Amino acid sequence: MKAGIRLKSAVCDTEVMVIRAAEGVVACGGKPMAEDKPADGGSPDPEFAAGTLLGKRYIDADDTIELLCVKPGDGSLSLDGVALTTKDAKPLPSSD
């Protein structure tokens, strides 16, 4: 995994872009994500079926990984089986 690549879900339409890379297995709906769309993995594991939201950033508790959702879907994201949470935005005033 490296910053800038896109990962696709095996169970839904979710696509993320890696903003900060970390060691470990990134999964969506409980199934590993990959750069090439993985074979159909069925429906999301109910534990990881809360869905992803377009444009939200997802991080782990230690803030080691950061993913940006660029396409939303029904599965939800995890790193090594631990659910990721959305990152709070710290808005800057518009400067453009």
Next chain:
Amino acid sequence: MNISLILEMAAEAGADRVGLVCDGRRWTYGELLRAARGAAARLADSDCTFVALLDESSEAAPIALFGAALAGIPYVPLNYRLADEDLAGLLARIAPACLIGDAARAQRLDPEGGHTCLDRGAFTAAAEAAADSFDAAQEGEDIAAQIFTSGTTGTPKAALLRHANLLGYILGTVEFLSAAETDAQLVCVPPYHIAGISALLSSIYAMRRIVMLPAFEPDEWLRLAADEQVSNAFLVPTMLARIIERMDAGNTADLSSLRAIAYGGGRMPVELIERALTLLPDTDFTNAYGLTETSSTIALLGPEDHRLALTSDDPAVRARLGSVGRPLPTVEIEIRDDDGRALPAGERGEIYVRGEQVSGEYRERSALDADGWFPTRDAGWLDDDGYLFLAGRADDVIVRGGENISPGEIEDVLMAHPAIADAAAVGVPSAEWGEAVGIAVAFKPQQQALNEDELRELIRKRLPSSRVPEQIRLRDALPYNEMGKLLRREVRTWFDE
């Protein structure tokens, strides 16, 4: 990574939402993406190595920018205000290009370049018609934009902005879909300036409707701001000055929807920003500092800083109105001396910056050092709280008998005088010192002008004697480029050899 992601996400979230208003037509995000894809399909079939825009701002700018990105070809917005000779030189450097805008002029200036030239209407129509033939985004050489610097000191440099730089800037500073559907951004900076590109990217990622003013004119700006209930705008100081002039002269356009004005691109006179804060008490002001090579803003002075500075009794806090604020959380800034050593707060040196958005790369070479720091050639210092103050271009420093003198310290003293409208200090040849101080001064109309002795006395009272000018020129006005940058090179020609 590709900046086309920005438009794709906006179209995914709101294909039918209006993203751009230009010349009476309203474009949805879905329509803009379709046109960009059509442009990409046409460009991928061509043999052009650049996609150039030689035009005022219009829908063709975002369509060409994103179309070029999807086709994997660098986008090059050209300054249509350049003289023929200078523009011909740039056209030769990007041949063969697909050129959009003033097709006749491009053909005339570089007939041998093999350019494919289309006027704005033909390009937009072709892009919209080809949308269904778009296949997939191309990688290309990863350069999103090539921007020729204004070349105020010599031949324009071709600054390269990679997709990772521009996307890093947007993802680091803008929250996706953070704008309300009623929000609108009035864009009046020229498309060939970095601020013209960052305005498109930021607004589309925030999903703030872009209201485009093809070329700046203060009454037209006021009319559009009122008619389209504009909420945000970016201005260079000279534009703000002209808008305030029109308001003072009786233009009563309703600006009640205008929540925020960002400004940058040149020195903001403290008097002007104080007048603006008073005239528009409900509008947030943000000062942004950035360079072409840094994908736009690297430091900003936010609305709260402005209010505090205006009302504070603490001189250090008041002085911040003359600063460009603090570095973005996503960039690092250091002040270094001539030997490259980092300087502590309060000491003046050259501004270095590092971060994902910082390209520091030209077609000919990269200016980054081994650790990724970009020397901006801007001089400045940081105060104890991390606020950055600019002190002119490092190249503008006047070296008098081995002593370094920043033009800014002399200009600040002159500008504080109520009769002086504008002032510039430059290095002039001196038999005794190698270089000495020359000043050019413009007085306000109907003000008692100071004579040369009085001007020298004004500086002698406040600054070391080395700052007292050897030569003085009195003029009606000082020369600026269209982005409000003082043309020091021109000022220097006024003085004796």
